[in-house]
Amino acid sequence: PVASQSKAEKDYDAAMEKYKAAEEDLKKAEAAQRKYDEDQKKTEEKAKETEEASKRQQAANLKYQLKLREYLKYIQEKNKEKIAKAEKEMNEAKQEEDKEKANLNKVLAKVIPSDRELEKTRQEAEKAKKNIPELKKKVEEAKQKVDAAKQKVDAEHAKEVAPQAKIAELENQVHRLEQDLKDINESDSEDYVKEGLRAPLQSELDTKKAKLLKLEELSGKIEELDAEIAELEVQLKDAEGNNNVEAYFKEGLERTTAEKKAELEKAEADLKKAVDEPEAPAPAPAPKPAPAPKPAPAPKPAPAPKPAPAPKPAPAPKPAPAPAPAPAPKPEKPAEKPAPAPKPETPK
Incomplete structure (x- = not known):
């Protein structure tokens, strides 16, 4: 569209x-x-x-x-x-x-x-x-x-092309940085050397990727809004030429179209701002401090004389054994059972 x-x-x-x-x-x-x-x-x-x-x-x-x-x-x-x-x-x-x-x-x-x-x-x-x-x-x-009007149109078109040109530029830069990092990782350098080379490149790569993602999202949003507005304008034109379409439906289309156009203007302004804003430079890695020289070992002190052994304390007297407890009293003898009652005589 x-x-x-x-x-x-x-x-x-x-x-x-x-x-x-x-x-x-x-x-x-x-x-x-x-x-x-x-x-x-x-x-x-x-x-x-x-x-x-x-x-x-x-x-x-x-x-x-x-x-x-x-x-x-x-x-x-x-x-x-x-x-x-x-x-x-x-x-x-x-x-x-x-x-x-x-x-x-x-x-x-x-x-x-x-x-x-x-x-x-x-x-x-x-x-x-x-x-x-x-x-x-x-x-x-x-x-x-x-x-004069042509110059304005050309300037406007240049602004429209600028985001795509910036996206292409960032894609090339990202590809180059990724290749540089790959070359560093595959090199025979020491690990600490690789890390020193890799840190600033990784920081720059992250910055480029973040900006590229932002531009791609805004550019995609603008394309979607352009397509939606074009479709809405076709529907509105058809509705205006059709007497059977209710007025409220036309008003709804007009309102939606105006809202989408306002949204498009904002997205275009955001995209222009995102293209023009400078990239935050990747922070330079802090230089590693040189290792401090090791101090010469101090002379070992002469061994101190061993102290005389302390006298052993006398053993404490053993406590007297506690008296054994008295035996518990035996239980009383149970009461005698009563004699059984005499059986009644059976009649002969």
């Missing part, structure tokens, strides 16, 4: 239309003047050719008339020898006269404007001649406006 025109593009189209209109007016004026010049030239040329052809035809006719009289004279005199010669010359003069007469008719048949048409063309040419300087001025002014 094609995104809607920007203000700069619309201004350029309007300026170009005015320029074309001014140029067309100038061309018409110049054409009117040219037409009168051409018609006047044709009229003058025909008049001149007619005059010349007429003179030749008249001369040929006069010659023929003379030869005819001569021929008739010799007939009356019955001079056979001169009659034949006079007849031949008369016929040749007649052919010449017919030729010039045909040529005159051809010249007279040429179409040229009538006096009335020529006068009308002359008046238009006079009017055009007066207007041409002003029309040329308008054309020049319109051309200047077209050039």
